[in-house]
Amino acid sequence: MQQSPVPPEPPIYRRIADGLREAILSGELRDGDRLPGENALMARHGIARATARQALSVLINEGLAIPKRGSGVYVRQFHPIRRHGSRRLSRDRWERGEAIWDSDTRDRPYTVDEVDIDRETADDAVARVLGSPEVWVRRRRYSVDERPVQLSVSHFPAALVDGTAITREDTGPGGVYARLGELGHAPAHFTEEIRARMPHPHETVQLDLPAGTPVIVIARVARTADGVAVEVNEMILDAASYVLQYDFDS
Amino acid sequence: MQQSPVPPEPPIYRRIADGLREAILSGELRDGDRLPGENALMARHGIARATARQALSVLINEGLAIPKRGSGVYVRQFHPIRRHGSRRLSRDRWERGEAIWDSDTRDRPYTVDEVDIDRETADDAVARVLGSPEVWVRRRRYSVDERPVQLSVSHFPAALVDGTAITREDTGPGGVYARLGELGHAPAHFTEEIRARMPHPHETVQLDLPAGTPVIVIARVARTADGVAVEVNEMILDAASYVLQYDFDS
DNA sequence: ATCATTGATTTCTCTAGAGAAGTGCCTCAC
DNA sequence: GTGAGGCACTTCTCTAGAGAAATCAATGAT
Numbered sequence: 001m002q003q004s005p006v007p008p009e010p011p012i013y014r015r016i017a018d019g020l021r022e023a024i025l026s027g028e029l030r031d032g033d034r035l036p037g038e039n040a041l042m043a044r045h046g047i048a049r050a051t052a053r054q055a056l057s058v059l060i061n062e063g064l065a066i067p068k069r070g071s072g073v074y075v076r077q078f079h080p081i082r083r084h085g086s087r088r089l090s091r092d093r094w095e096r097g098e099a100i101w102d103s104d105t106r107d108r109p110y111t112v113d114e115v116d117i118d119r120e121t122a123d124d125a126v127a128r129v130l131g132s133p134e135v136w137v138r139r140r141r142y143s144v145d146e147r148p149v150q151l152s153v154s155h156f157p158a159a160l161v162d163g164t165a166i167t168r169e170d171t172g173p174g175g176v177y178a179r180l181g182e183l184g185h186a187p188a189h190f191t192e193e194i195r196a197r198m199p200h201p202h203e204t205v206q207l208d209l210p211a212g213t214p215v216i217v218i219a220r221v222a223r224t225a226d227g228v229a230v231e232v233n234e235m236i237l238d239a240a241s242y243v244l245q246y247d248f249d250s
Numbered sequence: 251m252q253q254s255p256v257p258p259e260p261p262i263y264r265r266i267a268d269g270l271r272e273a274i275l276s277g278e279l280r281d282g283d284r285l286p287g288e289n290a291l292m293a294r295h296g297i298a299r300a301t302a303r304q305a306l307s308v309l310i311n312e313g314l315a316i317p318k319r320g321s322g323v324y325v326r327q328f329h330p331i332r333r334h335g336s337r338r339l340s341r342d343r344w345e346r347g348e349a350i351w352d353s354d355t356r357d358r359p360y361t362v363d364e365v366d367i368d369r370e371t372a373d374d375a376v377a378r379v380l381g382s383p384e385v386w387v388r389r390r391r392y393s394v395d396e397r398p399v400q401l402s403v404s405h406f407p408a409a410l411v412d413g414t415a416i417t418r419e420d421t422g423p424g425g426v427y428a429r430l431g432e433l434g435h436a437p438a439h440f441t442e443e444i445r446a447r448m449p450h451p452h453e454t455v456q457l458d459l460p461a462g463t464p465v466i467v468i469a470r471v472a473r474t475a476d477g478v479a480v481e482v483n484e485m486i487l488d489a490a491s492y493v494l495q496y497d498f499d500s
Numbered sequence: 501a502t503c504a505t506t507g508a509t510t511t512c513t514c515t516a517g518a519g520a521a522g523t524g525c526c527t528c529a530c
Numbered sequence: 531g532t533g534a535g536g537c538a539c540t541t542c543t544c545t546a547g548a549g550a551a552a553t554c555a556a557t558g559a560t
Contacts, residue, residue, distance in 0.1 A: 012514080013513080047515085048517090051515080086499070100379065193350050193493055194493065195351065195493055196464045199312075219351065240447070243443055243445055249439055250438055263544085289509085289510075299547085300544070300546090306511095318511080320510050321509085323510095
């Protein structure tokens with residue numbers, strides 16, 4: 001009997017997916033082009049519908065394709081927004097055309113299309129950092145060109161901001177940071193912790209995410225010059241819509 | 251006949267997935283616990299195998315569960331490593347226990363288990379930033395606790411490093427940055443651009459990623475005090491293994 | 501005691517078929 | 531022309547069944 005070192009060939013659905021992926025990554029199929037659908041794959045390869053679907057679902061879960069019910073499956077695009085960590089260091093540098101990745105150059109205006117403000121008891125991690133279990137919470141959703149791109153949840157120590165404009169929908173000119181400054185607690189230092197993961201269901205709904213799109217989670221702590229934490233902000237970004245940039249010196 | 255405003259209830263596979271997700275996120279099922287498998291779901295809900303599989307695949311693609319062939323489906327865990335952008339500002343701050351997310355405190359030793367060095371022609375973006383199409387490329391893979399966690403590809407302008415230890419496997423004490431310093435091109439400024447996406451197939455293989463795991467891509471440019479770019483480093487991180495941290499002042 | 505084999509269990513791959521539901525285009529009446 | 535209706539096409543959901551391949555524990559031979 002011959003048992004070989006057997007280069008075990010991949011299953012059918014995977015070979016088909018590989019072929020389509022090749023076509024996308026090589027540029028043979030471009031942004032928005034239509035992929036062969038279930039019926040086309042069934043006919044071309046002589047396979048069952050479930051197998052054709054499985055091949056397509058590979059690409060969909062990789063974020064390379066988007067299915068449109070009743071229409072077809074299409075190649076996906078990537079046109080990110082650039083988000084700067086430290087604005088001061090950052091701005092002028094990359095605008096000389098020295099960035100690695102493409103992004104929209106113009107500053108696209110964003111809109112806040114959902115706001116929700118509440119006084120709550122914070123969870124452990126936030127309470128520990130802010131040194132206060134009682135917090136005011138500002139939840140917002142940001143959209144660019146009608147498309148939601150970011151969810152943001154800010155926490156402030158209740159004792160610090162009770163009765164100020166920070167607890168109202170309209171925070172006035174300069175936003176919450178200007179108000180914190182007037183209270184004598186101007187943010188001076190920032191720490192941002194960054195993770196990436198697949199979205200939870202409510203994030204998928206609120207950001208209208210297609211399958212195969214991760215989210216970037218940023219937990220940002222703002223501190224005064226004295227090192228007192230005055231804000232904890234957790235942001236959920238559509239990973240397909242953002243490039244983050246940080247500049248620092250050694 | 252009653253045609254209702256129909257709150258169209260989700261399909262079976264989704265309801266089952268929701269139930270299991272609930273159990274995971276609520277902590278009822280913990281790290282490493284075994285989920286009910288295909289057969290169990292078929293019996294309990296009276297559904298076909300394909301439907302049970304579809305329910306489980308939802309959780310797998312969300313990165314919440316990992317299937318082990320011949321064994322079962324298990325709840326996944328998250329024990330990240332903390333990577334600091336600006337070491338100088340960063341270190342002491344978070345070690346006071348002021349971080350939002352948990353991570354391993356101890357510095358786990360990493361090993362470089364694959365190295366590959368070549369002289370190549372860079373792609374457009376890298377050539378533009380480095381100001382040189384000819385580059386030396388160092389490709390490496392880093393592992394922590396026997397598990398691969400990061401791929402790294404460094405580019406150096408060929409004219410700058412030809413004949414130096416940077417073109418050899420052992421770069422000597424202090425690594426490539428020490429060598430650049432000796433050449434009078436010590437890196438002083440860093441720019442890091444960050445994206446997250448689903449991995450490409452070769453990344454899945456090299457990092458041994460389970461389904462539902464995004465990667466974080468960092469493109470890092472090192473510049474001298476004069477602003478001359480001396481290194482472009484593209485890193486691919488297993489998103490489930492990392493928390494990035496950046497500190498800066500306003 | 502150690503090692504090889506066997507068998508039960510589990511996930512993985514695929515076939516064949518069918519109805520539901522959304523999209524987009526064409527035709528027809530006005 | 532313009533709008534309404536209908537039809538073809540597409541993806542989505544699910545059933546029923548079957549063999550392949552990997553894992554794990556128990557059994558049996560050495």
